[in-house]
Amino acid sequence: MKADLKEIYARNIRLTTEAYDFLEKNEISQSAYQQILSYGSPLITKEILEEILAKEEKIPIQPVMVARPPSFKPEAKEHSPDFRVIDRSDITGKSHCTGKLEDFVEHFRNRFDRVSKILRMRPSDRPIVDTKRLKSNGSAPVRLIAMVTEKRTTKKGNILLTVEDKEGSAKVVLPRESEAFKLAGKILNDDIIAFDGRNAEELFICETVTWPEIPFARELKKAESDFAIVYLSDLHFGSKKFMEKEFARFLNWLNGEGESRLLQSLAGKVKYIIISGDVVDGIGIYPEQERELLVKDIYKQYELFDSAMEQIPDYITVFVLPGNHDAVRRAEPQPALPEDLVKSNVVRVGNPCQVEIEGLRHLLYHGNSLDSVIAGMGELSYEHPEEAMLELLRRRHLSPIYGDNLIVPEAHDYLVIEEEPDIIHMGHVHKNGYMVYRGTLLVNSGTFQERTDYQVRIGHQPTPAIVPVLEAKEGKLSHINFKGEAGEGTS
Ligand SMILES: [Fe+2]
Numbered sequence: 001m002k003a004d005l006k007e008i009y010a011r012n013i014r015l016t017t018e019a020y021d022f023l024e025k026n027e028i029s030q031s032a033y034q035q036i037l038s039y040g041s042p043l044i045t046k047e048i049l050e051e052i053l054a055k056e057e058k059i060p061i062q063p064v065m066v067a068r069p070p071s072f073k074p075e076a077k078e079h080s081p082d083f084r085v086i087d088r089s090d091i092t093g094k095s096h097c098t099g100k101l102e103d104f105v106e107h108f109r110n111r112f113d114r115v116s117k118i119l120r121m122r123p124s125d126r127p128i129v130d131t132k133r134l135k136s137n138g139s140a141p142v143r144l145i146a147m148v149t150e151k152r153t154t155k156k157g158n159i160l161l162t163v164e165d166k167e168g169s170a171k172v173v174l175p176r177e178s179e180a181f182k183l184a185g186k187i188l189n190d191d192i193i194a195f196d197g198r199n200a201e202e203l204f205i206c207e208t209v210t211w212p213e214i215p216f217a218r219e220l221k222k223a224e225s226d227f228a229i230v231y232l233s234d235l236h237f238g239s240k241k242f243m244e245k246e247f248a249r250f251l252n253w254l255n256g257e258g259e260s261r262l263l264q265s266l267a268g269k270v271k272y273i274i275i276s277g278d279v280v281d282g283i284g285i286y287p288e289q290e291r292e293l294l295v296k297d298i299y300k301q302y303e304l305f306d307s308a309m310e311q312i313p314d315y316i317t318v319f320v321l322p323g324n325h326d327a328v329r330r331a332e333p334q335p336a337l338p339e340d341l342v343k344s345n346v347v348r349v350g351n352p353c354q355v356e357i358e359g360l361r362h363l364l365y366h367g368n369s370l371d372s373v374i375a376g377m378g379e380l381s382y383e384h385p386e387e388a389m390l391e392l393l394r395r396r397h398l399s400p401i402y403g404d405n406l407i408v409p410e411a412h413d414y415l416v417i418e419e420e421p422d423i424i425h426m427g428h429v430h431k432n433g434y435m436v437y438r439g440t441l442l443v444n445s446g447t448f449q450e451r452t453d454y455q456v457r458i459g460h461q462p463t464p465a466i467v468p469v470l471e472a473k474e475g476k477l478s479h480i481n482f483k484g485e486a487g488e489g490t491s
Pocket residue numbers: 234278323325428429430
């Protein structure tokens with residue numbers, strides 16, 4: 001008896017003679033076996049087997065072919081692409097880390113140096129001290145720059161922090177009546193913060209706290225030429241919940257099949273598309289994912305993605321970075337998707353990565369750390385991913401809480417936001433969100449995956465098939481809903 005048949009019997013599932021004969025004589029896929037095991041019937045008949053196998057065969061090979069109306073004259077076709085992938089922000093081909101203790105020490109030193117340098121540039125009338133020189137100024141007002149390692153509430157209701165820098169550690173108190181206390185809910189583990197206060201014996205009494213932030217006096221940057229950028233993420237090709245019909249509508253729109261003249265003219269401006277991770281659903285990403293997969297072969301998932309990319313007009317430059325569902329290492333920074341997986345003509349970049357498009361500096365990141373920041377800060381929620389993105393920008397770090405999502409301790413911390421971006425683009429939470437903060441545009445581009453069972457269980461309502469489009473010359477962000485009526489929202 002075949003091993004798989006033995007397993008069926010071992011699970012107390014019985015087969016009719018016809019079903020047994022069929023399985024004995026024919027090879028069926030592992031996923032079909034899994035479906036027999038999880039079918040929920042103590043007796044599997046030939047009819048049930050046929051039902052399972054029929055489902056298996058319904059794997060789409062090609063997305064819908066698009067038609068290009070001859071009247072569509074896209075202006076973006078006449079416009080030469082002008083972009084630069086900023087090499088020093090991308091790990092691809094540069095990872096030398098072996099995960100030794102010294103690697104972690106070097107990694108955190110690098111992070112501390114670069115984030116505290118931003119804090120040192122912030123204007124302050126107080127002298128900056130480190131934990132070693134804390135007592136040298138007596139009880140005069142000073143600014144201490146350090147990393148938070150512990151936060152707790154004292155019996156008197158004050159907040160007590162343990163902080164560290166390269167010289168040592170200190171205890172910082174945020175008294176209940178202080179400005180700093182009001183901001184205590186925002187203080188996360190591993191935050192690098194400037195504490196303004198004064199030394200008092202064994203404690204540092206803190207009055208206010210300052211995160212690295214970005215400067216006030218900035219305006220939303222606009223491009224000189226008239227073109228548009230489309231922001232996508234979390235397509236999840238291969239998932240049963242991938243919205244094939246809606247994605248085909250998106251492709252048709254790009255090819256000039258817009259429902260109105262306005263939408264057609266917007267499509268004609270699209271010169272760049274950025275896809276911020278989770279292009280496929282992947283394999284073995286979470287327990288029992290197999291049940292949710294329509295395509296159980298990772299290469300076939302990427303083939304589907306490639307064939308969809310081939311439907312995009314060739315004058316459009318497409319950038320693709322990986323997410324936590326993609327087939328590269330899970331830990332960040334993630335290298336670009338390899339050429340043997342993504343074969344279509346796209347620009348493959350790492351996660352995170354910086355790309356300058358016609359003068360607009362983009363910071364691209366899939367958004368894994370949004371989960372830990374939302375969990376760590378009570379006032380945030382999945383309803384407004386842009387607010388969680390803002391907290392990353394304020395900290396000048398894409399994954400501030402160590403340990404909550406996997407990182408590789410590279411000697412250079414690729415997740416530090418060293419330069420102020422004009423646009424930050426993320427995905428991961430499957431919910432659209434937009435914000436302009438001190439001249440930086442924050443975009444979360446949602447998904448093309450329908451609500452999953454997991455999202456139903458946790459009460460998360462995604463916003464699938466809504467695509468943000470930036471008209472770069474005007475600095476105008478619209479979004480198009482490919483699920484229902486075409487609509488617009490502006491930032
Ligand atoms: Fe995703």
